[in-house]
Amino acid sequence: MEQPQFLSLLESIKSLSSEQTLILYNALPAPDTLDIKPDESQVLEAVEETFHKAPYCPRCHSDNVGGWGKQSGLKRYKCKACSKTFNALTTTPLAWLRVKDKLDQYLECMRGDTALRVAARQCGISLPTSFLLRHRLMNVIQADKPELLSGITELDETFFLENHKGNRGLKVPRKRGKRKARGKKSQSVSVEEQPKLIPVMVACDRQQHVTDAVLEHVSADELESHLSGRLKPGAILCADAHLSHESVARRLNLELKELVTSKGVYVIDDEYHIQRVNAYHSDLKSWINGFFKGVATKNLPKHLGLKRFLKTEVFTVDGLLERIASHWVKPLLN
Known part of the structure; x- marks a missing residue:
């Protein structure tokens, strides 16, 4: 019953x-x-x-x-x-x-x-x-990690608005009303009042192995700390043009396929692209912002772990x- x-x-x-x-x-x-x-x-x-x-x-x-x-x-x-x-x-x-x-x-x-x-x-x-x-x-x-990423590995970051959902102890609560979207600035809103963006790194290979992390900043040091020991030797890293991507590829001795999307370069040699990781980003953001209506930033790593489990296993x-x-x-x- x-x-x-x-x-x-x-x-x-x-x-x-x-x-x-x-x-x-x-x-x-x-x-x-x-x-x-x-x-x-x-x-x-x-x-x-x-x-x-x-x-x-x-x-x-x-x-x-x-x-x-x-x-x-x-x-x-x-x-x-x-x-x-x-x-x-x-x-x-x-x-x-x-x-x-x-x-x-x-x-x-x-x-x-x-x-x-x-x-x-x-x-x-x-x-x-x-x-x-x-x-x-x-x-x-939450802390489960998949098998080592191998072969062609895609790397990119996405961003979530800082969220204090469930926190009733805020000293300076956010004003009511719709929050400003990313990239849209208003003359009436000071720099301090602009919503903070939380970067989330996702790396995946063509065998459905995924690793992710919530970052403080998009920097080579942080990327290296989360990717070191997570890629098999000989992996090829596909990423968009960013100094931190170039630096982390050099530090980890990876071959970098750099996609200069600002110049319309989205695919190299019909094989190297970041479409899989971008699709993962889209699904993740739809799940977090759509189904959950946003989650507290402090709980974001837990939801990343659950999503990784649901996406990589039946x-x-x-x-x-x-x-x-x-x-x-x-x-x-x-």
């Missing part, structure tokens, strides 16, 4: 007469005959199973640990080096989560096209809890579950 139908059924029980309630009670099977575990979660099972293969202390990273009973349905351990007790969720994005039993249901709502209110209704939770679960799960996969609940559980393998967390 779908969750909305189940909730409707629960509501209808309140209107039953005493005789109808007794009939319903007698029709229900005895609890001890049901093969159910209401507190069991596939997500937590997968996490604990992965962590139990090589448990280690999340504080001092020692693997000299021993069992220390169970609490709230989770196995506990004690570190023999620092004497701290912990479980598989300690210091992770899923720690101190009060609605662990809703995790399995909520995985279905991580397809990138389910609004928070819809997810809340489907899972029978409140709107703030729906927001919490989405961001906790995005936090887990979404399945089992696939997302496996990806989440993989974060509890010791080498990935060190």
Whole structure:
């Protein structure tokens, strides 16, 4: 039975007469005959199973640990080096989560096209809890990086307006009204009041591998920090004409195919272009600005991680579950 139908059924029980309630009670099977575990979660099972293969202390990273009973349905351990007790969720994005039993249901709502209110209704939770679960799960996969980019790799940056969505503690709140679009300046608006643009770097190859990052500025130093170790030797970098692109290609010993779009050069030798990365930008901006109606700048990296997962893999609940559980393998967390 779908969750909305189940909730409707629960509501209808309140209107039953005493005789109808007794009939319903007698029709229900005895609890001890049901093969159910209401507190069991596939997500937590997968996490604990992965962590139990090589448990280690999340504080001092020692693997000299021993069992220390169970609490709230989770196995506990004690570190023999620092004497701290912990479980598989300690210091992770899923720690101190009060609605662990809703995790399995909520995985279905991580397809990138389910609004928070819809997810809340489907899972029978409140709107703030729906927001919490989405961001906790995005936090887990945020830092995932794909396989090394290889072959022809495209690089470009796009920009998002700085966004303080959800921040009620702003000392100088933005004035009401439509914000000025990028590149459009008004004589009546001072330089300080001009909206700040947040650069986002995206690099992708022809095998659907993507890496991205939110930048402070478009500079060779920042690009190098995010691209270093992410490209296989011999990769060819396609990028538009920009000094930072020339510099990072030189530093990483990459062959650069520079596209001077201001002079109408969009493709070189019918093969080198940045159309794939520009298409990714278009889809990303449509998703962020269209479906979400903008996201807070502080949460932009989380959404980049989710979009990267949705674009580079065929979404399945089992696939997302496996990806989440993989974060509890010791080498990935060190």
